[in-house]
Amino acid sequence: MEEFKPKIVGFLCNWCTYAAADMAGAAKTKLPSSFNVVRIMCSGRVDHNLLLTTFFNGADGILVAG
Amino acid sequence: MSDKIGIFVCECGPNIAGRVDIDKIVKEISELKDFNDKELVVKKHKLLCSVGGKKFLEEEIKSNNLTHMVCAACSPRDHDTTFINVCKKTQMNPYLYTMVNIREHCAWVIPDKEEATKKAIQYIHGGINRVFYQEELFEKQLESNPDVLVIGGGIAGIESALNLASEERTVYLIEKAPEPGGKTMQGSNLNFIRQKTAKLLNNPNVKIFTNTKLENIIGFQGNFEIVIKNIISNELTEFMAGAVIIATGYDLLDCKGSEYFNFTDKDDVFSGLEIEALMSAQKKIVKKNGKAPSSVGMAHCAGREKVGYCSKICCNYLLKISGYLKTMYPDIPIRHYVKELCLPNKENQSYYNEMKSGGVEFQYVKSLNLNGETVNYTDIYGNAGESAHDMIVYAQAMIPASGSNELAKLLNTDLDEFGFYKEAHLKIDPISTSNDGIFAVGAAHGPADVTDSVIQAKAAVAKISVQLIPGQKIIPEVKVSEILEAYCTGCQTCLQICKYGAIYFDDERAVSVVNEAVCRGCGNCVGSCPSGSIRSKHFTNPQLFQEVKEAVR
Numbered sequence A: 001m002e003e004f005k006p007k008i009v010g011f012l013c014n015w016c017t018y019a020a021a022d023m024a025g026a027a028k029t030k031l032p033s034s035f036n037v038v039r040i041m042c043s044g045r046v047d048h049n050l051l052l053t054t055f056f057n058g059a060d061g062i063l064v065a066g
Numbered sequence B: 001m002s003d004k005i006g007i008f009v010c011e012c013g014p015n016i017a018g019r020v021d022i023d024k025i026v027k028e029i030s031e032l033k034d035f036n037d038k039e040l041v042v043k044k045h046k047l048l049c050s051v052g053g054k055k056f057l058e059e060e061i062k063s064n065n066l067t068h069m070v071c072a073a074c075s076p077r078d079h080d081t082t083f084i085n086v087c088k089k090t091q092m093n094p095y096l097y098t099m100v101n102i103r104e105h106c107a108w109v110i111p112d113k114e115e116a117t118k119k120a121i122q123y124i125h126g127g128i129n130r131v132f133y134q135e136e137l138f139e140k141q142l143e144s145n146p147d148v149l150v151i152g153g154g155i156a157g158i159e160s161a162l163n164l165a166s167e168e169r170t171v172y173l174i175e176k177a178p179e180p181g182g183k184t185m186q187g188s189n190l191n192f193i194r195q196k197t198a199k200l201l202n203n204p205n206v207k208i209f210t211n212t213k214l215e216n217i218i219g220f221q222g223n224f225e226i227v228i229k230n231i232i233s234n235e236l237t238e239f240m241a242g243a244v245i246i247a248t249g250y251d252l253l254d255c256k257g258s259e260y261f262n263f264t265d266k267d268d269v270f271s272g273l274e275i276e277a278l279m280s281a282q283k284k285i286v287k288k289n290g291k292a293p294s295s296v297g298m299a300h301c302a303g304r305e306k307v308g309y310c311s312k313i314c315c316n317y318l319l320k321i322s323g324y325l326k327t328m329y330p331d332i333p334i335r336h337y338v339k340e341l342c343l344p345n346k347e348n349q350s351y352y353n354e355m356k357s358g359g360v361e362f363q364y365v366k367s368l369n370l371n372g373e374t375v376n377y378t379d380i381y382g383n384a385g386e387s388a389h390d391m392i393v394y395a396q397a398m399i400p401a402s403g404s405n406e407l408a409k410l411l412n413t414d415l416d417e418f419g420f421y422k423e424a425h426l427k428i429d430p431i432s433t434s435n436d437g438i439f440a441v442g443a444a445h446g447p448a449d450v451t452d453s454v455i456q457a458k459a460a461v462a463k464i465s466v467q468l469i470p471g472q473k474i475i476p477e478v479k480v481s482e483i484l485e486a487y488c489t490g491c492q493t494c495l496q497i498c499k500y501g502a503i504y505f506d507d508e509r510a511v512s513v514v515n516e517a518v519c520r521g522c523g524n525c526v527g528s529c530p531s532g533s534i535r536s537k538h539f540t541n542p543q544l545f546q547e548v549k550e551a552v553r
């Protein structure tokens, strides 16, 4: 059986967690290729519509970080 | 005109090119089929952000008549503005461009080259989808307001106002007390503060409002809308300013009757400030019955453990008071009870030496209790001691000015763990706050003497002078939110959510409206609106869906 690789969408705040992900990148931290970053200007921007549409499109998990 | 999109993949020297297959990316993106009527121009470049790279992009946009652009490179936090500025030199609207991060979130974090290449293609695909959903946005220019609001009329506020006011820059100074001057005006050396205050009152470019507090403020650096209120008449005054200086100073910890300080108003126990007031009014230090003291105890550090920091100024002024006493009554015993002596400035050590050689005693203690004018203490060896005096002078901890919580909330700035205004960076940006255009100076930051307060005031003045040049233009945020009136139910949830006060309620039409000049485009209101009637421009749901769709394909 193929290994389950959950597709995760991370909604990251430009000012903190997106910046942190940049630093993680600069430190060459390993990330699974099934993790996807979407930049937003504040984690408070995320509404139910965005979350549901993300699941409907096939995401296995969502990370809202800010 | 049909859409023509340029997709530029950056190698970033070996940074990206070493970890993904750039040629494969260019090839596969060129072959994408789902943009039927749209023409794609796909190219790679060694260093897009270099002078040559920017020239390259500019020429590509112009010669190909591009309508949209995607730059697949590093983090937009690094170079979004670089490429926006390139767009501004061309016919293309900068908001029809987007940046895709294939470096930090792809090439650098996915070790397998093939997998990283696939991921980069996926991210770029999402970016292309997104850019077609973007809309042209147009920046507006606004005249930056050079005026400054100073809150607090102590030495820090006065010094700020005097150095900022000019024919081109009005300073509004608000002071909650009936007179400006602050704590220094209650001191023993009034010459300099009286001179400064007189200068202030005579300066035609400083507008002073006493008995006044800040009522409301919205906006951002260069464009603050301010309302102040006279606390006696309740009269409101409105004006605009480009920057704010918080100079609200400090209060003193009330020690009377506290656990370790057992005394009443009848006892000859005086705070430093009470002695300063005596000196200033009567030019001498006497007991409450008007008689000279015969033995004085000086209690340092009252409340230091409780507040958790050293107040920096107290050892200094208790020494100063010892000096006054020595001059007035050369023969009486004076004894300081000290936990840890703090003599920060260059002049203080010699003053201390002078007092010591003049017979002033320094008793180092672990703990200390006051019972009226009697001091009970444990010395540093653990031995208990008791000394009876007929006058005690004590130094209280400096604490945040009352009302700091409310003021910080209005100004949207942070307070530190002690309740003082928090520095943007304690070491390298100590007079800025967490909110651009709002500065804090003097004891509002924490314990400070007059010299510190003046230095900080002048530093804020320098910053404002270079940041807020009269006649300068500012460009407010264009990626703002808008409320679709037809869907808005008027529930006003968004009004509570917006931290910047950018939303107001239109009573007549019973809907909420975004004030675009104040909105920062954070999108918090979008997430809060139960009826989905708010759009955050450049981060609309359809735009984000395009990225998401590709991400989870």
Ligand SMILES: Cc1cc2nc3c(=O)[nH]c(=O)nc-3n(C[C@H](O)[C@H](O)[C@H](O)COP(=O)(O)OP(=O)(O)OC[C@H]3O[C@@H](n4cnc5c(N)ncnc54)[C@H](O)[C@@H]3O)c2cc1C
Pocket: B151, B152, B153, B154, B155, B156, B157, B174, B175, B176, B177, B180, B181, B182, B183, B184, B187, B212, B213, B214, B247, B248, B249, B250, B251, B271, B272, B273, B274, B276, B313, B317, B320, B401, B402, B403, B407, B441, B442, B443, B444, B448, B449, B450, B451, B453
């Ligand atoms: C006993 C004693 C002796 C001292 N001796 C010396 C000395 O010899 N040398 C020395 O360098 N320092 C001395 N100091 C320290 C000195 O008092 C301070 O360094 C100085 O007052 C700090 O100035 P400031 O303007 O920051 O604050 P403050 O003097 O406290 O002024 C703040 C002003 O802001 C006003 N304000 C507060 N909140 C608001 C609000 N919300 N809205 C409007 N207005 C507001 C207050 O009414 C006040 O007028 C002494 C302090 C004490 C207690």
Ligand code: SF4
Pocket: B010, B011, B012, B013, B015, B016, B046, B047, B048, B049, B050, B073, B074, B075, B078, B079, B103
């Ligand atoms: S634009 Fe970004 S990715 Fe390209 S060379 Fe400059 S830093 Fe590197």
Ligand code: SF4
Pocket: B483, B487, B488, B489, B490, B491, B492, B493, B494, B495, B511, B512, B528, B529, B530, B531, B532, B533, B534
């Ligand atoms: S939260 Fe939405 S519905 Fe409620 S007032 Fe604001 S925009 Fe209107």
Ligand code: SF4
Pocket: B480, B481, B497, B498, B499, B500, B501, B502, B503, B514, B518, B519, B520, B521, B522, B523, B524, B525, B526, B536
């Ligand atoms: S996006 Fe909404 S919450 Fe954010 S500043 Fe603008 S109006 Fe306020």
